[in-house]
Amino acid sequence: MQKGRFGIHGGQYIPETLMNEIIHLEEQYEYYKNDPQFQAELEDLLKNYAGRPSLLYYAEKMTRDLGGAKIYLKREDLNHTGSHKINNVLGQCLLAKKMGKTRVIAETGAGQHGVATATAAALMGMECEIFMGKEDTERQALNVYRMELLGARVHAVTTGTMTLKDAVNEAMREWAGRVEDTHYVLGSVMGPHPFPTIVRDFQSVISKEAREQILEREGKLPAAVLACVGGGSNAMGMFYEFIPDESVKLIGCEAAGRGVDTLQNAATIANGSLGVFHGMKSYFCQDEYGQIAPVYSISAGLDYPGIGPEHAYLHDSGRAQYVPVTDDEAVDAFEYLARTEGIICAIESAHAVAYARKLAPAMRPDESMIICLSGRGDKDVAAIARYRGVKIYE
Amino acid sequence: MSKIKEAFADGKVFIPFLTAGDPNLEKTAEYIQELEQAGAGLIEIGIPFSDPIAEGPVIQEADLRALAAGTTTDKIFDMVKGVRDKVHVPLVFMTYLNPVFHYGYERFFDRCRDSGLDGIIIPDLPYEERDELLETANKNGIEVISLIAPTSRERIRSIARDAQGFIYLVSSMGVTGMRNEICTDLEGMIREIRAVTDTPVAVGFGIHTPEQAKNIAAMADGVIVGSAIVKLIARYREHAGKDIFAYVRMMKSAIEE
Structure with a gap:
């Protein structure tokens, strides 16, 4: 290739x-990727700051309730800042610092990547500016304030x-206006090369841990791993180490909004x-003229009109399968996981939980599956209440 | 010699840009003629794109207005074909790769040839990726114009050596839009370009006053102005003809001094 x-x-x-x-970034990344000192610093941050390794939790009640495959949850929601985004951000900010950058910028949808970037910037003493769609600043107002608390400037786009x-x-x-001192911390496995590779490498810690953890618990590989997909960073992280294991099904869950046959997905x-x-x-x-379509999902983090190029390739080759999950199914799964396991997950992650509820009963009890719980759901509580027509006062 | 290079053969060239379909395609056709009569030596026609990442707010908004008014690539081809025999200067498309890619390279450049286009500028198609469509474009007589930026440094030579039509030298970091100061060492960059090629160099991004245009024209072969013209159209909509003419006339005489 x-x-x-x-x-x-x-x-x-x-x-x-x-x-x-971009060429410079690629050269620097190639160098630091193989630098033991860099790797040691990153490992230390992941362990002692982000709280890795994250748990692989056996969801026994959910397993019993669905009556099929054993269900494990990879608890990225328990990381510092509450999502998998910190894995990539610590790596990229450390790299930026080594490259002599003093300022980082980032985009954010739900705010999880923005919060993670603001956090790493605070820790490493870097200036930080976050770009967030105005609609998202409204549906994720709490995360905006969180970023500001961490010293970042948030621009409503x-x-x-x-x-x-x-x-x-x-x-x-x-970024095009200021590259000299600034690194763009792209939050997903997308954008120009080398970003899809850099972000995938930093996120692959998820599957590296999960693979070891499941082998230790079950003595064999899972039959399937599931993750939600917007740009696709948690999914790529969850899939990567399992790609050579051909018996493991890789399933990405896309945001179908109000339905794949509607205009709002x-x-x-x-x-x-x-x-x-x-x-x-x-x-x-x-559209038919190549104009990018306005997309919709209840989940601000999956509300993106594209998908990372490695996912596109995994789809082409048939190695991974991508399934649509609607708002309704995701909200049901959000509530289901809260009541069944006492875990309030991100509405993004709930898309993967929703598909697992369909898949697990059709599988054998001696099989297992891992769902990547990419983030925690505190940020979504108000939006879910609104969705259900419940009035709450924040 | 290509029609684009010929346009640079006698004197400094003023290159205006406008977004096709803002406020509508009939007016775009009329404004293209207005631009030529006022002294434009080459005209850039923007095919609007939903997400123009190299544009500042003025052109972004024009793109969205044009799309909201129902402008499509097919209708733009029809408009260009209609105006082609009324103007003599080279016409060059400026757009992003996705509208071209999605239309299909063969089909797109075939229609470019049929409509009488001379070249294309695609800001998100850098030197390394231009093989994507170079052959198809050239086969149809369409030159692919390369951009050189203040950050290009050691890339300047290879880009310049393989350049077609003219070289679009980006005056400043960032996106399109009017600027009061241009701090790049344009003179040094133009010297480097001229060391390897005789392809004409036109400077764009940020230029809007006659004084800036005059200073640039002292170094370069052409001056590109986009946002200032698009802003006139945004302001006067269907009645911008007179103001466009006066503005281009003023800029053209500034670069001839």
Whole structure:
């Protein structure tokens, strides 16, 4: 495969202004990736700051209730800052610091990546600015204040659909204006090469741990691993070490919003087509003229019209399977997990839980599955109440 | 010699940009003629894109207005074909890769040839990725114009050596839009470009005053102005013809001094 490509996907489709910076980033990453000192520092941060390894929890009540495969939850929600995003952010901020950068910028949808970036920037003494769609700043107001508490400046992006894709547009524009001292901490396995590889490498700690943990518990590999997919960072992290294990089904759960047959969804594999956007060739939700489509999901973190290029490749090759999950199914799963296991997960992660509820009963009790619980759900409580028509006072 | 290079053969070239379909395609056709009559030597026509990541707010908003008004790539081809025999200067598309990719390279460049286009500028298609469509474009007589940025440094030579039509030298970091100061060492960059190629160099991004245009024209072969013209159209909508003409006339005489 060509450098920076996953099959036909990937590449570096970005303005000339950013090309040298991206090439420099690739060189620096290649160097530090193999630097024992860098790896030791990162490992220390992951262990002593982020709280890794994260638990692999056996969801016994859920297993009994669904009456099929044994269900394990990979508890990324228990990481510092409450999601898997910290894995990538600690890696990238440490890399940025080694590269001599003093300022980081990032896009955020639900706010989890923004909070994680603001956290790492505070820890490492870097200036931090976050770009967030105005609509998302409203549905995730708590996370905006959280980022500000951590010393970051949050820009509400008012262009386009005012959601995640517009936040990425604005972060790219900002980066093109100031590369000298600034690193763009891209939050998902997307964008121009080398970002999809960098983010996947930093997130693959999830499957590296999970694979060891399940072998220790079950003495054999799981039959399936599941994760929600927007850009696809927790899914790529959850899948990566299992890719060579052909018996393990890899299942990505996309946000189908109000349904894949409605105009209001963000299910890129189900509804998208091949395109080139945000620096990469991959699948995108777009119209007949290649205009990027406005997408919708109850989950701000999955509300993105594209998918990372490595996922597009895993889809093409048939190694992974991508399934749509609606808002309704995700909200039901959100409540189900809270009541059954006493875990309030992120509405993003609830998309994977929802599909597991369909899949598990059809599997044998001697099989197991792992669901990546990518984040915790405190941030979503108000939105779920609204969805259910419950009035609460925050 | 290509039609684009010919346009640079006698004197400094003023290159205006406008977004197709803002406020509507009939007006775009009319404004293209207005631009030529006022002294434009080459005209950039923007195919609007939903997410133009290299544009500042003025052109972003024009793109969204044009799309909201129902502008499509097919209708733009029809408009260009209609205006082609009324203007003589080279016409160049400026757009993002996805609308071209999704249309299909073969089909897109075939229609470009059929409509009488001369070149294309795609800001999110850097030198390394241009093989994507170079052959298909060239086969149809469409030149692919390369951009060089203040950060290009050691890339300048390879980009310049393989350049077609003219070189779009980006004056400043960041996105398109009017700036009061341009701090890049343009002179040094142009010297480096000229060391390896005789392809003309036009400078764009941020230029809006006659004084800036005059200073740039002293070093470069052409001056590109986008946001200032798009802003006039945003302000006067269907009645911008007179103001566009006056503005371009003023800029053109500034670069001729």
